[in-house]
Amino acid sequence: MGVEHLDYLIEIAENNGLFASYQTTTSQLSKKLSTSQQTVSRNLIEMENQGLIERKVNLNGIELKLTKKSIQLLENLNKRLNSLFNRKSSVLKGIVTSGIGEGRYYVSLPQYQKKFKELLGLLPFAGTLNLKVNLSDLAQFIHNLENIEIPSFSTKERTFGSITCYKVKIKNIDAAIIMPERTRHEKDIIEIIAPFYLRSKLHLKDNSEVLLEK
Amino acid sequence: MGVEHLDYLIEIAENNGLFASYQTTTSQLSKKLSTSQQTVSRNLIEMENQGLIERKVNLNGIELKLTKKSIQLLENLNKRLNSLFNRKSSVLKGIVTSGIGEGRYYVSLPQYQKKFKELLGLLPFAGTLNLKVNLSDLAQFIHNLENIEIPSFSTKERTFGSITCYKVKIKNIDAAIIMPERTRHEKDIIEIIAPFYLRSKLHLKDNSEVLLEK
DNA sequence: ATTACTAACCGGCGAGTAA
DNA sequence: TTTACTCGCCGGTTAGTAA
Numbered sequence: 394m395g396v397e398h399l400d401y402l403i404e405i406a407e408n409n410g411l412f413a414s415y416q417t418t419t420s421q422l423s424k425k426l427s428t429s430q431q432t433v434s435r436n437l438i439e440m441e442n443q444g445l446i447e448r449k450v451n452l453n454g455i456e457l458k459l460t461k462k463s464i465q466l467l468e469n470l471n472k473r474l475n476s477l478f479n480r481k482s483s484v485l486k487g488i489v490t491s492g493i494g495e496g497r498y499y500v501s502l503p504q505y506q507k508k509f510k511e512l513l514g515l516l517p518f519a520g521t522l523n524l525k526v527n528l529s530d531l532a533q534f535i536h537n538l539e540n541i542e543i544p545s546f547s548t549k550e551r552t553f554g555s556i557t558c559y560k561v562k563i564k565n566i567d568a569a570i571i572m573p574e575r576t577r578h579e580k581d582i583i584e585i586i587a588p589f590y591l592r593s594k595l596h597l598k599d600n601s602e603v604l605l606e607k
Numbered sequence: 608m609g610v611e612h613l614d615y616l617i618e619i620a621e622n623n624g625l626f627a628s629y630q631t632t633t634s635q636l637s638k639k640l641s642t643s644q645q646t647v648s649r650n651l652i653e654m655e656n657q658g659l660i661e662r663k664v665n666l667n668g669i670e671l672k673l674t675k676k677s678i679q680l681l682e683n684l685n686k687r688l689n690s691l692f693n694r695k696s697s698v699l700k701g702i703v704t705s706g707i708g709e710g711r712y713y714v715s716l717p718q719y720q721k722k723f724k725e726l727l728g729l730l731p732f733a734g735t736l737n738l739k740v741n742l743s744d745l746a747q748f749i750h751n752l753e754n755i756e757i758p759s760f761s762t763k764e765r766t767f768g769s770i771t772c773y774k775v776k777i778k779n780i781d782a783a784i785i786m787p788e789r790t791r792h793e794k795d796i797i798e799i800i801a802p803f804y805l806r807s808k809l810h811l812k813d814n815s816e817v818l819l820e821k
Numbered sequence: 822a823t824t825a826c827t828a829a830c831c832g833g834c835g836a837g838t839a840a
Numbered sequence: 841t842t843t844a845c846t847c848g849c850c851g852g853t854t855a856g857t858a859a
Contacts, residue, residue: 474688529627
């Protein structure tokens with residue numbers, strides 16, 4: 394699973410490429426790897442026994458070379474990391490649901506409507522579109538999006554909680570994900586505001602699939 | 608240097624993306640990571656203290672999330688691995704030298720000339736071009752090249768050693784790197800054969816730079 | 822100079838268990 | 841069920857040193 398002796402393998406690989414051999418000494422390596430000469434010696438023998446390296450002792454020290462096995466290990470690790478970092482994150486898929494979100498309430502209040510217009514540049518339709526999304530895709534999607542905060546504010550009568558918004562586009566319509574403060578805990582249903590009643594404008598029904606874009 | 612607790616970080620990342628949090632239990636993790644529940648618990652606390660993860664214990668287990676620090680660590684590792692695997696290897700730079708290579712001798716023998724024609728499809732000029740190259744670039748360059756072997760053979764008078772060849776192109780001229788068996792040990796001067804006297808054909812002098820292509 | 826063995830030590834691992 | 845503490849044990853690390 395976890396690549397054993399990874400630091401050794403990378404040290405060898407970075408010093409002479411994946412395929413050439415690396416003339417060094419155990420004490421040189423021990424400094425680079427912050428350990429003792431003896432530990433390096435023992436670990437290299439162990440790695441050789443595991444088929445991770447070829448190891449030739451000579452007068453000047455040791456000649457080390459990665460084996461196919463260890464190159465493969467590094468390659469697999471590289472692929473796994475790549476797939477973590479290269480996930481498509483410019484699009485988020487959502488499924489239309491009719492759960493009653495709290496956003497619907499907020500968006501109906503004139504005080505917030507004004508704020509939405511001011512900060513997002515859109516006067517929202519008095520209702521939200523609820524989308525069920527994959528939580529981890531959501532986190533990835535909004536990770537690089539600008540975080541537009543509508544701060545909490547108070548009138549004589551009551552206090553209005555803050556809302557976090559992210560500008561998105563749905564079929565080229567400017568819209569926004571809104572997340573009321575008190576529902577900040579991660580949940581897999583998000584609410585979208587837009588200048589139109591999206592359900593009719595985009596002919597959406599429950600379980601329709603929608604793509605949010607940045 | 609070496610990323611600590613890498614297997615833990617990857618496990619978390621692969622389960623819920625880099626940015627979302629991961630609801631799990633220490634015993635679930637211990638199975639996946641082939642260790643004990645106690646060790647997982649201890650390591651997670653340690654990782655939290657090192658600022659590698661955020662960790663929230665709840666009734667159902669633990670909620671884990673990578674921090675910026677650990678995402679950065681993974682990203683750095685990914686970049687280092689990428690630069691190992693993405694090295695340009697379709698071109699090899701060589702510097703013309705006039706060291707007397709052994710290939711010059713072999714290539715002058717009619718027995719080898721016949722073999723070169725047969726196996727490489729080129730009747731070589733009776734001399735070689737010596738190039739100084741970077742050893743690790745060389746290893747990378749020939750790694751994926753077909754390894755054409757001229758076996759050793761004997762006549763009544765003597766024995767001829769084997770030669771390993773790699774087909775290459777220099778300015779679109781078909782050529783080959785030749786490596787006599789007895790000089791198989793890695794050295795940073797290689798010998799090139801081609802149907803022409805390359806020095807004059809390409810106007811090369813000592814220290815001229817030459818690009819070998821696949 | 823090297824590598825690498827031996828032996829003492831020290832720290833991580835996990836069984837048991839509390840909360 | 842959880843998490844995570846204590847503690848005994850085992851194994852990796854390193855000092856000393858041989859080759």
